[in-house]
Amino acid sequence: MPDVRIENQSSNKLGNNKNKKKKTKKKSNRGLGAAAGAFGNFGAANALFGAKEQASSLAELIEKQAAAQKRQAVEKGLVDGIASPFQSLQDQLFNAVNAINVAPTPLETLRQMAQSQVSAQFDPQISALVDEMGMRADRGNRSMKDARGMYGALAKDYMAQLPELTQQFAAEDQAANARYDDAQNVLKEQYQDNANEQDAVLKRLGIQAASQDASQQAQEDQAYFQSQMELDQQQNMSALNEQQNADMSYTRNLSNNAKMAGENTAQEIRTALDEFMNQANGQVNSLKAQKGSAIEALLAQMQAQDQQRMETSRQQEFDNMMKLFNFQLQAQNSAAKYAPSDNSMAQQFGAEGTLTTGLAGARNYLASQYPDQPILASNLMEQLNDVLSNKQVTQGKFILEPGDESMGRAPKYSDVGQEFMMDLLRREFEKEGSRYSTGNINATMEALQAYLGKLR
Secondary structure: OOOOOOOHHHOOOOOOOOOOOOOOOOOOHHHHHHHHHHHHOOOOHHHHHHHHHHHHHHHHHHHHHHHHHHHHHHHHOOHHHOOOOHHHHHHHHHHHHHOOOOOOOOHHHHHHHHHHHHHHHHHHHHHHHHHHHHHHHHHHHHHHHHHHHHHHHHHHHHHHHHHHHHHHHHHHHHHHHHHHHHHHHHHHHHHHHHHHHHHHHHHHHOOHHHHHHHHHHHHHHHHHHHHHHHHHHHHHHHHHHHHHHHHHHHHHHHHHHHHHHHHHHHHHHHHHHHHHHHHHHHHHHHHHHHHHHHHHHHHHHHHHHHHHHHHHHHHHHHHHHHHHHHHHHHHHHHHHHHOOOHHHHHOOOOOOOOOOOHHHHHHHHHHHHOOOOHHHHHHHHHHHHHHHOOHHHHHOEEEEEOOEHHHOEOOEEEEOOHHHHHHHHHHHHHHOOOOOOHHHHHHHHHHHHHHHOOOO
C-alpha cells in the first residue's frame, strides 16, 4: 500500500486554510488523545473530553474499516490488489468538515450581556439622580406648604384684630357721645340757672318788663353755644370714624401682605425646584441616551468578537481534523506496510524472545489480538494504564472497611490483587459506555493477566 498523506490544502471548503506540512511520528494513544482534544480548545473541559472521545472513536472506526477491507482481500487472495483506504478516509474527512457547525451566540444573550455590563456603569448614576430629584421635590413641597402656612397664620392673626378694633372704637364713640351729652346738659342747666337768677333779680328791682329781652338774649347765647358744641361733637366723631377706618384698612392690608408674602415665597421655592428638576431631567435623559448608545456599541463589539470566535473555532476544528486525518492515515499505512500477516502476528505472543509479562507483555498480547487495528489496541492499553496508575494500585493497598474516628476504630486495609484490579478495569470500561465490545473488554482483562504474569 502506498504511503499517502494529505495536507490542509486537500480541502479548501473553509476558504482560509494555509498550507501546512508536518510529519507525524507514531505516537501512543495519549498523543492521539491530545490531538483529538484540540477539537474543543475554545471550550471547557467537558467539550475537550467529548472531542477526544469523538476523535478516538473515528480513528477506531476507520481502522476497523481498513482491517475489514484487508481481511476481505486476504480471503479472496487479492492482498496485492487491495485498494488504498485513502479514499474512504478522505470521504469521512470531507463529511466531518461539512458537518462543522459552530453556532453563534444568540443575539438576545449578547444583548443581555451588553445591557448587564453597561447598566452596571450607568444605572447607579441614574438612580442617584432620580433619588435626588425625589428628595428635592419632597423638600420643596414641604417648604412651600410651610411658607404658606406660616404667612397664612400671620394673616389670620391680623384679621383677628379687626373685631377688637371695632369694639375699641365703638367704646370710644360711646364715651365721646356721653361726654358731649353731659356737656349739653351742663350748659342747659347753667343757662337755666342764670335765667332763674336774672328773673329773680329783675323782680326784686321791679323791672320785670326787661326780663323778656334778657331771656331772649340768653336763649340765643345758649343756642349758639349748643350749636358750637354739636358741631365740635360731629367733628370729633368724624375724626374717630376716620381713625377707625384707617386702622381697620391698615390691619387688612397687613393680612393681605402676609398672604402675598407666603405666596411669593412659595412661588420662589417652586421656581427654584422647577429649575433643578429641569436640569436633573436633562441629565437623566442624557445618561439614558448614553446608556443606549453604549449598549449598541458594546453589542456590535460582542457580535464582532463572537463572529471571530466562530471563525477561529471552525478553523481550529478543521486543523484538528486534518491532524487527526494525517495521523490516522499514517498509522494505517504503517500498519498495512509493516505488520505481518494475521497468523504470524497471533503467534508472536509467547513466542521465543518475546516478553509476556509486565507492560510489555500486556502490550504484546493486545497487539497479537488486534494486528490490523493498532489504534484500538493502543486505546485498550490506555484503559489498562489508567488502572495501573490508580493511587490504590500504586500503593498496593486499598481500604477494605472504613474506620470510625468517633469510635476510635481504624480502617482495615487489604492488599491489591488481581480481583481488585480487574474490578477497577471494569469500572473504567463502564465510563466509556457502549464504545467497546465485550470482546474488547475480555481481551483487556487477559492483557491484565499477562501484566501480572498469569497468562502464558
